[in-house]
Amino acid sequence: MTLFEAIVFGIIQGLTEFLPVSSTAHIVITQFVFGYTFPGLSFEIFLHLASVLAVIIYFWKDLWNVIRGFFLYIVKQQAEDRAQFYFGIYILIATFITGILGMLMTGLIADSMKTPPMIAGALFVTGFALIFIERFHKYGTRTVASMNAKDAVIVGLGQTLAVIPGISRSGATLVTSLLAGLDRETAVRYSFLLAIPVILGSTVLAINDFSMGIVDHIGGINLIVSFIVTFIFSVIGIIWLISFLKKSRLIYFALYCFIVGTLVFIFIDPSTIMDVE
Template sequence: MGWFEGLVLGLVQGLTEFLPISSSAHIRVVSAFLGWDDPGAAFTAVTQLGTESAVLIYFRKDIINIISTWMRSLWTPKLRTDPAARMGWYVIAGSIPIGVLGVTFKDTIETSLRDLRLVGTSLIVFGLLLAVADRVARNELTLSRDLGLPHALGYGLAQSLALIPGVSRSGGTISGGLLLGYRREEAARYSFLLAIPAVLMSGLFELREIGGDQSPAWGPTILATVIAFGVGYAAIAWFLKYISTHRFTPFVVYRVIVGILIIGAVSFGLIPAI
C-alpha cells in the first residue's frame, strides 16, 4: 500500500464509519474498483482506532461521567442506580456478543466473508432491514429511562452482525435499537458508545499484523488512521444532527444501489470477488 492509497482509504473510513453504510465494505469495494489489493481486515480494524478516537473526544463528557460513576459505584452502593453507572454495565454486557463471535470466527471474517458478492448482498439485505426498522419504529424509548440488560444484550447481538462486511456497525446497532422502540438519536448515540470497547480491542489486537508480509506498511496505515479521525469527527456531528429530523431512507437507497453495482461488477468480471 502506498501513501496515496492510505490517504484515499482514510477518507473512506472517516466518511463511512458512522453512517449506516458499512465502512469495511467501502474500503473493500473502493480498493477493488481502483485495482488495489484488498487492504485486509487488520487495516480496517486499525484505521477504526482513528474514528473511534473521534468518538472518545466528541462524547468525552459522557464517557468520563460513565467511567467515573461506574467505578465509584463498585464500592458506593447508592450510585448503582445512577443512569451513568448502569450505562457502564450495559456497555460491558453489550460488548460480549461481538467479542465472543469475533474471536471465534476470526479466520472466516478475514477470508471468506470478504467476498464481494457477500458484501453486496449484505448491503442490500441489511439496508432493507434498516428501512423496515425505521418504518415500524415507535421512536419512544430513551437510554436513561428504558435501557436495561435485555435491551443492552439485544443491541450487542445487533452490533455483532457488523462482523460481516456490508452490514455496518452503526446500521446494525441502530436497526436493533429502532426495532426495540428507541428514538433514532438515542439508538445512534448508544451505537457509538457500545462500539468503543469492541473497536479499541479489535484495533489494538490487529496492530501486530500491520507491517507484515501480507499487510499494509505502517506509514500509510498511520496516515489513513489520522485522516479517518478528522473526517470521522465531522461525520459524527453531521449524522446526529441529520437523524434528529430525518429518516434513514437516503442511506437505504444508497446501500441498495451500491450493492447491486457490486454484484453486477463481479458477475460481469469487472472486479474480482476475492
C-alpha cells in the same frame, strides 16, 4: 500505495465507520476498485484506531460521565449514579456478546464473505433493515434510565452480525436499539459509545496481525496522512450523522445501500476476488 490512495482510504474509512452503510464493505470495495491488496490487517487496524480516537474525543464528556458514574455508584451507591452505572454494564454486556460471538463467526466466515456478490447482498440486507425500522416499527420512548439487560443482549447480538462485510455495525446497533424500544437519541448515543470497546477490542485481538512491515509497504508519510484524514473525516461523519438523524430519516441510508449494492453486483467482477486480509 500512492499518497492519493492513502487519502482515499482515509476518507472512505472516516466517513463510513459511523454511518449505517458498512465501513468494511466500503474498504473492501475500494480495494477492488484500486486492485490493491493489504498485507495482513495492519493498515485496517491503523485506520480503525484513528476512527476510535475521533469518537473518544468527540464523546469524551459522555464517556467520562459513564466511567465516573460507574465507579461512584460502586463506591457510594448513590441513586444519582445508578443510571450511568447500569449504562456502563449494558455497554459491557453488548461488547462481551459481540466479542465472543464475533470471534466464532470470524473463524467461520473468514474471507469467504469478502466477495462482490456477498457484499452486495449484505448491503441490501442492511438497507431492508433500515427501511423496516423506519417505516414499519414505531419508535420507542425509553431512555438510559429505563434500559435493561435484555436491551443490551439484543443490541449485542445485532452488532455481532457486523462481522459480515456489508452489514453495518452502526446500522445494526441503531436498528436493534430502536427495535428494543429505545428512543432515537439514546439509540444513537449507545451506538457511538459501543464503538469504543468494540473497535479497541477487535484491534487488540488482531494485534498479532500487526506488522511493522506496514511502513515499508504503505510508506511512512502515507500512513501519517491516512491516519490524519481518517480522524478528520470520522469527526465529520459523527457530527453529520447526529445532525442528520435529528431532522431526517434512516431510509436515505437504505437507498444508498441499495445503490452501492447494485453497482457492486453489476460492475465488480467476482473473478477479481483477492486476498484482502
